[in-house]
Amino acid sequence: MTEILRIAVQKSGRLSDDSLKLIKECGIRFDNGAGKLRAPAANFPAEILFLRDDDIPGYVEDGVAHLGIVGENVAVETARDVDTVYRLGFSKCRLSIGIPRGEKYGSIKDLHGKSIATSYPRILGKYLQDNEVEAQIHEIGGSVEIAPSIGLAEAVCDIVSSGSTLLSNGLQEVETIFRSEAVMIASRNLSDTQQSHLDQLLFRIKSVQAAKNNKYILLNCPTDSVEEVSKYLPGMRSPTVMPLATEGWCSVHSVINENDFWENIEKIRQAGAEGILVIPIEKMIL
Numbered sequence: 477m478t479e480i481l482r483i484a485v486q487k488s489g490r491l492s493d494d495s496l497k498l499i500k501e502c503g504i505r506f507d508n509g510a511g512k513l514r515a516p517a518a519n520f521p522a523e524i525l526f527l528r529d530d531d532i533p534g535y536v537e538d539g540v541a542h543l544g545i546v547g548e549n550v551a552v553e554t555a556r557d558v559d560t561v562y563r564l565g566f567s568k569c570r571l572s573i574g575i576p577r578g579e580k581y582g583s584i585k586d587l588h589g590k591s592i593a594t595s596y597p598r599i600l601g602k603y604l605q606d607n608e609v610e611a612q613i614h615e616i617g618g619s620v621e622i623a624p625s626i627g628l629a630e631a632v633c634d635i636v637s638s639g640s641t642l643l644s645n646g647l648q649e650v651e652t653i654f655r656s657e658a659v660m661i662a663s664r665n666l667s668d669t670q671q672s673h674l675d676q677l678l679f680r681i682k683s684v685q686a687a688k689n690n691k692y693i694l695l696n697c698p699t700d701s702v703e704e705v706s707k708y709l710p711g712m713r714s715p716t717v718m719p720l721a722t723e724g725w726c727s728v729h730s731v732i733n734e735n736d737f738w739e740n741i742e743k744i745r746q747a748g749a750e751g752i753l754v755i756p757i758e759k760m761i762l
C-alpha cells in the first residue's frame with residue numbers, strides 16, 4: 477500500500493479555491509498547472525487529486541483517495557462509509573425547500589402529495605419521512621430552481637446561500653432541512669504511516685484556523701489600568717506587559733479572539749487604553 481496521502485479536492489467549483497488555499501496555508505506546496513488532475517506535493521508526503529465533488533466520497537471509501545474535501549451535504553447524500561475528520565468552516569450553505577413566491581405555506585405538511593425537484597433525494601427523503609410527509613421526489617442533477625417555472629415539479633429542495641438564485645427564479649424559501657459546510661473526510665483503512673501524516677495535517681489545519689480566529693493586539697495604557705485592561709486580554713497564557721519610556725505607562729501585547737473583538741475593544745478603551753494596534757496572525761500553535 478502506498479504510504480503517501482492522496483487528497484481529493486473539487487476540480488472546479490464552489491469548494492476549489494478555499495480547498496487549495498487551505499492546503500497551501502498548511503505549507504504544502506504543489507504545482508497545479510492548468511488541466512492537471514494530479515499534483516504531487518513537493519514538501520509533504522501527499523498528492524492532490526482534482527475530481528468532481530460528488531465522486532470524492534466514493535473514491536475515499538474505496539481508498540483510492542485517502543482524504544477528501546467536500547460539502548457536508550455531499551458527504552451525507554452519498555452516504556459512503558468514510559469518517560468525517562474535520563469541519564473546515566468554509567462553503568457554508570443550507571439545503572432548503574423553496575416554493576413559488578406568493579403561494580401560502582404553513583408547514584412541511586403542506587407538501588403532502590406534491591412533487592419536489594432536488595439533487596439531494598436521500599437527505600430530502602429522510603426529512604419527509606421524519607415528518608411523515610409523502611411527496612414525490614423528482615431527482616435532477618442541477619439548475620433545480622428552474623423546475624417549478626417549467627412545470628417539472630411544484631417545489632424545489634436545493635442549496636441556498638444568499639437566496640438570490642431562489643429570488644431570481646420566483647421562489648421563496650420556506651423550510652431549511654440541512655446546514656452544511658466543507659468537511660474533510662478520510663478513508664477508514666489508513667495505514668499507521670498515513671494516519672500519522674493525517675494527524676500532522678490536522679495539526680496544521682487547526683493552527684491555520686486558530687490564527688484566522690484570533691488577532692495580535694498591542695496597546696498603551698496607564699500602569700494603573702493594566703489590571704483592568706488585562707481582564708479582557710487573557711492571551712494564550714497571560715498578556716505581555718512592558719514599561720514605556722514615558723513614566724506611568726505600559727505597553728500591553730496579547731491575542732484577542734475575533735468573536736469577542738468589538739465588545740472587548742470597547743471595554744479596553746473605556747479602561748484607558750490608547751494607540752491600539754491589531755495585527756493578523758499567520759499561524760497559531762496551540
Ligand SMILES: Nc1ncnc2c1ncn2[C@@H]1O[C@H](COP(=O)(O)OP(=O)(O)OP(=O)(O)O)[C@@H](O)[C@H]1O
Nearest residue numbers: 486489490491528529530547550567568569635637
Ligand atoms: N451558493 C453557495 N454558497 C456556499 N456554498 C455553496 C454554494 N453552492 C454550493 N456550495 C457548496 O459547495 C459545494 C460544491 O458546489 P458546486 O456548485 O461547485 O458543486 P457542483 O456543481 O456539484 O460541482 P462539480 O462539478 O464538482 O460536481 C456544494 O456541495 C456545497 O457544499
Ligand SMILES: O=P(O)(O)OC[C@H]1O[C@H](OP(=O)(O)OP(=O)(O)O)[C@H](O)[C@@H]1O
Nearest residue numbers: 490618619635636637638639640641642
Ligand atoms: O443562494 P445563492 O447564493 O443564490 O446560492 C445558491 C446557488 O448556488 C449553487 O449553485 P452554483 O452557483 O454553484 O451553480 P451550479 O448550479 O452550477 O452548481 C446552488 O446550486 C444554488 O443554485
Ligand SMILES: [Mg+2]
Nearest residue numbers: 528529530531
Ligand atoms: Mg457536483
